[in-house]
Amino acid sequence: MHEIKHDGFRILARRNNAGARLITRAGNDFSSRFPFIAMAVGKLPVRSCLIDGEAIVCDTKGLAVFGLIRRHGTIASAVHCAFDLLELDGEDLRREPIEKRKELLAELLAGSQLNLVFNECFEEDGAIVYREACKLGCEGIVSKRLGSSYRSGRSPHWLKVKNPASPAVKREAGEDWER
Helix, strand or coil: CEEEECCCEEEEEEEECCEEEEEECCCCECCCCCHHHHHHHHCCCCCCEEEEEEEECECCCCCECHHHHCCCCCCCCCEEEEEEEEEECCEECCCCCHHHHHHHHHHHHCCCCCCEEECCEECCCHHHHHHHHHHHCCCEEEEECCCCCCCCCCCCCEEEEECCCCHHHHCCHHHCCCC
8 A cells, every 4th residue: 555755744643541642753742833733632532542643734735845844833734644553542553454553543533633634545556656646746655565564663564765856855864853
């Protein structure tokens, strides 16, 4: 399956009895920076969950622009594009196949707030999905092997293919904050 790779901050959205928190890869709590995402996670109809995704801010064309999310302070227009569900109501889902986790995530997010959305996945030919993502100006795609479990860090079952013309690829590595 293939999904659009958005240009933003990778965020783990955690909901438990202590409330909702948004944690970056570096371990920073961005809940106050993206309060509407945190509120949307807090309103989900579950006791607990852990959602992996990308916080983005879009331009007027609907394209995620990293420069917009890098601004300092609270960003009300940020959206969490959720692409994986790692835990639900105390059940660790990381060993479940990606398609089951995606199905549960889609069900969980149905009817959620605008700041928390399901990152659609496509089972069409990856080359077609990549070509169309590039035409739109997206950062690229991530292809995930059906049946694969979740692994922290890099996985041989997940392949990221970047659009060489995207701003994300053109950015210098030294400017790649919180990724």
